[in-house]
Amino acid sequence: MRKLPPLKAIQCFEAASRLGSFAAAAEELLVTPSAVSHQIRALEREVGLPLFHRVHRSILLTDAGRRYAEQIAEAFGMMEAATRSIDRTGKADILTINSVPSYATQWLMPRLSRYSALHPDVDVRLNASVDRVDLAAGQADFAIRYGTVFPDPGVEVVPFPLETIVVLCSPALVRDKPIRTLDDLRSHTLIFSEVNLVSWRRWLDEMGGRDIPTGRGPRFDRSFMAISAAVDGDGVGLESRLLIQRELDSGRLVLPFGMMGPRLVCHRLLFLKSKAGVPKIKAFRQWLEGQLAETAM
Structure with missing residues (x-):
């Protein structure tokens, strides 16, 4: 826990040292001069040193008070700058x-x-x-x-x-070689997303295409790269339907088998x-x- 003097006392000291008067500090802080004097005396007791010389109706900083005032002014400046920075961002x-x-x-x-x-x-x-x-x-x-x-x-x-794992491809890819049945995949390049929870082998086995080979094709370790390759017409991909909404809406991808696929x-x-x-x-x-x-x- 930080051991700090009361903030009110520090405010009174900073204002009095900057303005050179308890009365002026009181006017700025909307308190009485006696309240300022009381707070500064409490601060002097806290630090164990006099911070002002009191000469008749005027005040002068002691050497210790001057050093303290410089450091306090710097700290107040930093707080003011931090507050302005928050105001500029406008974000809570x-x-x-x-x-x-x-x-x-x-x-x-x-x-x-x-x-x-x-x-x-x-x-x-x-x-x-x-x-x-x-x-x-x-x-x-x-x-x-x-x-x-x-x-x-x-x-x-x-x-x-739950997300559905679907087959996807560029519409241009199926103009010359339509994909209507699982067997049609034999004439196309398969795109592999190596981190996919559902592999081509698993998808084909579950959909009834156990004899369709899955040994060749480009491989990617991120789904967004595999999706990009499919958009470019490099082959037929297998991805979560959730990840390709933009490409379907724009017509850059189509689903030859619709929503056929496992959900997980x-x-x-x-x-x-x-x-x-x-x-x-x-x-x-x-x-x-x-x-x-x-x-x-």
């Missing part, structure tokens, strides 16, 4: 979200402007990473993770809605249980749940 809070890269790129970033419009006093900071985030140390307010998670003590884990929880939201009631935490959770409900696939 900063919300820091650490998300796995593909979810951040494909789903969250296109929607953050909607959140900011609803909460103009909150600045959003989005970090994309797969590294462990120490929420208790304040590295982020939220972490969005893919797959299984092992949370630290005190961390709440909320699963996202892919992403999870992590935050400190102790901060669940903090307004910025509560507001973002409610907004995110609403957005996910609208796009649940």
